[in-house]
Amino acid sequence: MHCQRLDAYRNTLTAHMAPTPLILRLDVSGAPVRWIAWEDAVCLYSRNLVAWTAGDNEFTFRGGIARGTGARSSITVHSIIAVKRGQRAPLIQRTAPPLNNHELFRRDGCLCMYCGNQYAEGQLTRDHVQPLSQGGLDVWSNVVTACRHCNTRKGGRRPEQARMPLLAVPFVPNWAEFLALSNRRILADQMEFLRAQFKSRARSLNLV
Numbered sequence: 295m296h297c298q299r300l301d302a303y304r305n306t307l308t309a310h311m312a313p314t315p316l317i318l319r320l321d322v323s324g325a326p327v328r329w330i331a332w333e334d335a336v337c338l339y340s341r342n343l344v345a346w347t348a349g350d351n352e353f354t355f356r357g358g359i360a361r362g363t364g365a366r367s368s369i370t371v372h373s374i375i376a377v378k379r380g381q382r383a384p385l386i387q388r389t390a391p392p393l394n395n396h397e398l399f400r401r402d403g404c405l406c407m408y409c410g411n412q413y414a415e416g417q418l419t420r421d422h423v424q425p426l427s428q429g430g431l432d433v434w435s436n437v438v439t440a441c442r443h444c445n446t447r448k449g450g451r452r453p454e455q456a457r458m459p460l461l462a463v464p465f466v467p468n469w470a471e472f473l474a475l476s477n478r479r480i481l482a483d484q485m486e487f488l489r490a491q492f493k494s495r496a497r498s499l500n501l502v
């Protein structure tokens with residue numbers, strides 16, 4: 295994103311600020327679109343593209359000195375911002391969120407869906423419930439988290455063929471759930487906003 299004023303803000307930041315959390319970008323109707331860096335949020339504010347804001351958290355960034363007045367400018371960024379134009383959330387939200395192991399493992403609470411044990415992400419694998427070799431697809435509704443042992447034991451078989459029943463039925467997260475799953479440093483107000491748009495069966499989404 296082109297933003298001439300950004301360098302001035304960036305120069306005042308690095309020395310004395312803890313990393314700023316990601317900002318939750320919404321479309322103007324309030325549908326969540328994606329996480330953006332504070333730099334992108336500052337640009338949206340400076341280009342007057344922020345329609346409204348939500349959330350309790352604010353972050354103030356100081357900019358350059360104005361030539362005329364000598365005053366230092368500043369921009370306050372809210373943790374949740376609705377943007378006037380650009381990507382309309384309903385357009386992206388017609389499609390399922392992208393399938394990545396990080397979000398998949400968090401959807402399942404980092405639990406193996408066969409033995410029920412919890413593992414670190416590095417020890418987990420993506421299991422295709424209906425194996426790819428039997429025509430299964432690589433989509434949210436056909437994949438679960440599995441430990442290496444269970445995945446190897448199951449092999450190229452369906453759960454009933456392997457006599458390994460699933461502990462939970464895989465589901466496709468909506469965009470609010472996907473955004474909650476994809477950010478480990480989510481703020482309480484951002485989570486509260488997203489949680490209101492979770493599907494009912496996922497309200498207890500086990501975020502680890």
Ligand SMILES: [Zn+2]
Nearest residue numbers: 406409441444
């Ligand atoms: Zn297992």
